[in-house]
Amino acid sequence: MPSQPQPFQPQPSQRSQPSGRQPSADRAPFTHWLREHATTLTTLDPDAPLDDLEPLRDLIGDAHVVGIGENSHFIHEFGLVRRRLLRFLVERCGFTVLAFEYGFSEAFALDTWVRGDGPDGDLERLTGAALPMGLQEPLRSLRLHNRTAARPVGFAGIDIPAAGGSLLPALHPVADHLREADPEALPLAETAIGIAGRFAGESGAAAAPAWARLDATEQDALTAALARLLVRFRATEPLQVARTGRYAYEVALRRLEAASQADYTIRAMAALFAGTGLPADTSSREIYMAGSVLWHLERAEPDARVVLMAHNGHLQKEPVAFDGYPTALPMGQFLHHALGDDYFALGVSCVGGRTAEMRLEEGARFGFTVDDTELEAPEPGSIEAAFAGAVPAGAIGLAGLRSAPRGGDMPDRTRIQSAYMHTQVADAFDGMLCVPSSRVADGIDI
Numbered sequence: 001m002p003s004q005p006q007p008f009q010p011q012p013s014q015r016s017q018p019s020g021r022q023p024s025a026d027r028a029p030f031t032h033w034l035r036e037h038a039t040t041l042t043t044l045d046p047d048a049p050l051d052d053l054e055p056l057r058d059l060i061g062d063a064h065v066v067g068i069g070e071n072s073h074f075i076h077e078f079g080l081v082r083r084r085l086l087r088f089l090v091e092r093c094g095f096t097v098l099a100f101e102y103g104f105s106e107a108f109a110l111d112t113w114v115r116g117d118g119p120d121g122d123l124e125r126l127t128g129a130a131l132p133m134g135l136q137e138p139l140r141s142l143r144l145h146n147r148t149a150a151r152p153v154g155f156a157g158i159d160i161p162a163a164g165g166s167l168l169p170a171l172h173p174v175a176d177h178l179r180e181a182d183p184e185a186l187p188l189a190e191t192a193i194g195i196a197g198r199f200a201g202e203s204g205a206a207a208a209p210a211w212a213r214l215d216a217t218e219q220d221a222l223t224a225a226l227a228r229l230l231v232r233f234r235a236t237e238p239l240q241v242a243r244t245g246r247y248a249y250e251v252a253l254r255r256l257e258a259a260s261q262a263d264y265t266i267r268a269m270a271a272l273f274a275g276t277g278l279p280a281d282t283s284s285r286e287i288y289m290a291g292s293v294l295w296h297l298e299r300a301e302p303d304a305r306v307v308l309m310a311h312n313g314h315l316q317k318e319p320v321a322f323d324g325y326p327t328a329l330p331m332g333q334f335l336h337h338a339l340g341d342d343y344f345a346l347g348v349s350c351v352g353g354r355t356a357e358m359r360l361e362e363g364a365r366f367g368f369t370v371d372d373t374e375l376e377a378p379e380p381g382s383i384e385a386a387f388a389g390a391v392p393a394g395a396i397g398l399a400g401l402r403s404a405p406r407g408g409d410m411p412d413r414t415r416i417q418s419a420y421m422h423t424q425v426a427d428a429f430d431g432m433l434c435v436p437s438s439r440v441a442d443g444i445d446i
Helices: 028-037 051-060 076-091 107-114 122-127 136-146 168-181 183-196 204-212 216-235 237-244 246-274 283-299 331-342 383-390
Strands: 039-041 065-068 097-103 154-159 306-309 320-322 325-328 343-360 368-374 396-400 413-416 419-422 431-438
Touching: 028 383, 028 396, 039 051, 051 076, 051 343, 051 396, 051 431, 065 076, 065 331, 076 136, 076 306, 076 343, 076 431, 097 107, 097 136, 097 283, 107 122, 107 136, 107 154, 122 136, 154 283, 168 183, 168 237, 168 246, 183 216, 183 246, 204 246, 216 237, 216 246, 237 246, 246 283, 283 306, 283 325, 283 331, 320 419, 331 343, 343 383, 343 413, 383 396, 383 413, 383 431
Parallel strands: 065 306, 065 343, 097 154, 097 306, 343 431
Antiparallel strands: 039 396, 320 325, 343 368, 396 431, 413 419
16 A cells, blocks of 8 residues: 555545645646657557567666556556566566565565465465455466476565554564574563554554554553564674574564564554654655565575566655645655666556545454545646547557656646645656556455
8 A cells, every 4th residue: 555555545525735736737748748759558458469568668778676556456457557567577578576565574475385385276375364456466477477487586575564454474473583593582572472463453554543542551562672672683693693594584684674664654654543643654664665675686686677566656756745745755765766767666547437445444354445436537737637638548558757858847646546646747757557447356345
């Protein structure tokens, strides 16, 4: 989910334009530029021939990390786009890792499955507690690809555990590591596990209200235990490495960092719900995700290339703000700072159709429900309106934005679900793919 996670955004009826701003006039000069520079794709079918995607090769150049976004989770067409682009990047461009908006700790079991371990049916068991964000089909495609590939494609998780819903998927493996590496520190991990179990949920929307009901002494005891454990982890590195090996130590440390960042993120979300949140406070999750991408990249082969799938709000290179209020510095901003043009952010959006609006509901499994919502015509000044005016009706448009002319005619907003996020789109994204219509995916039961 984007930063801040999309269930926590105000609903459309509660949103307004930033103070003193009116919807922008149509960006006619940019639409003309886009008409000259956009290409149209022939299909969304993941199994269709890939030749129409060849212009993407020139757009991404030699980038080692290519992000593929979506303006909303749970959308049928966006799932097709991602699967087709993944296939192109793997088969035609030699990409070797799929990184996904999924827990760093939980993903190790999926990586072994993608590489051929266990029966095909294990995927449902391994991902059964996760948000249904279109992960299973790309993983099935990679497992099938790896059966005959000379160079298998791996899978990497980048997120805090359970979409910010629980510390336990990270803390339990940390405790297992400490039993061998530093048993004297195990009580700190057990204290943290005991408290974290009292508010664990399957997303941040479910966990934050439960965390807020804890006594403040328990909330602070959890944070203190994690902080002490992190300090000791780093201070005893030589001892732990001697006992378990370098890689095991580094994985355990990254898991512990995930738990600590999740603790901070849940605090931030609870404060947001209470109306006392700090600006950009959910950046804690974003910098962890960016760090995870770099962590995996540093440990891969020297020529590794990563396909990164996450919400547009995570991938963009400019701060996320709604109604003028900054909610997060996104993962893409940190990756752009670290990698420069070696990071390519491709946003994915739609001209019309329907979307999955996410409405908070504490009693729901994930802390929110999905409302199937009709989209209005694109706002003037949006990148979606520009595509509507630049490509033939019903066409799938793809354009690079690095070479787009800057100035007052540039689109200054893009869809996030049924609302708009105000940003200079060509600065936030290196490219944009826009489908003509979208709908909520089948089988979304939240």
